[in-house]
Amino acid sequence: MDRIDALRLFCSVAELESFTKAAEREAMTPGAASKQITALEQRLQARLFERTTRSVRLTDAGEALLDRVRPWLDEYDGLEQGVADARSAPAGVLRVAAPVDFGARRLLPIVTRFMNEWPGVEVRLSFADRMVDLVNEGFDVGVRIGNLPDSALIAKRLAAACMTAVASPDYL
Incomplete structure (x- = not known):
């Protein structure tokens, strides 16, 4: 799991106040979610949640991180969506x-x-x-009509062209 996914999981746990519900939302096991949050806490050198058997609550450090991360993730998601939209419609x-x-x-x-x-x-x-x-x-x-010289360009035949020589009877 990359750091952005870990931050997204952090936001889910904070919002839902549950590792189990957040893990379900993020399509992982509760144990994997707990390990990811523990790894995030170690990387940041701060405890983000107060955990008991019945509840999960943000610490002051967790509140501060959530305040900064949530807008950033919204911006990042918008950026990803914009890139996806740009790729889906030619322009x-x-x-x-x-x-x-x-x-x-x-x-x-x-x-x-x-x-x-x-x-x-x-x-x-x-x-x-x-x-x-x-x-x-x-x-x-x-678009070319006739035989093409060798080149590095990619060519695709669109249709066969029939060439006919014609002349008036007086010319012949």
């Missing part, structure tokens, strides 16, 4: 490069649906009929 800027015709005909409807589903993502489209340098020009995604 930021997504730069996409694509050929002009493909981008206008095929990509725009897909990107519009994507932006409606993930409003935290700002999509910046760049349509050009040249082979853009994705890395040096700062693109996250690039």
Whole structure:
């Protein structure tokens, strides 16, 4: 058990005034909870609880620690939740490069649906009929049509493209 978990257990014991109830809340045995609090007391070199067979009460040192730890744990829990929330919903800027015709005909409807589903993502489209340098020009995604040269980039085939040569009868 790490120090944050030990402090969380300390707060539970103080709130519930019971090692047994706190251990149940923290999913451990009462004996393990008692050992963790004893280890915390040894690390802090202070007795945190007055224990009897019928009750558990905070000492002055325990009261002082609780006053300082409770707001800090609330802040820490908020920080953890914020990180988890940030990871669960995509957000930021997504730069996409694509050929002009493909981008206008095929990509725009897909990107519009994507932006409606993930409003935290700002999509910046760049349509050009040249082979853009994705890395040096700062693109996250690039759509290519045709064979790709060897590179360290990760490529995924989206669809097969059928090429047909056509000409007017007068030209032929």
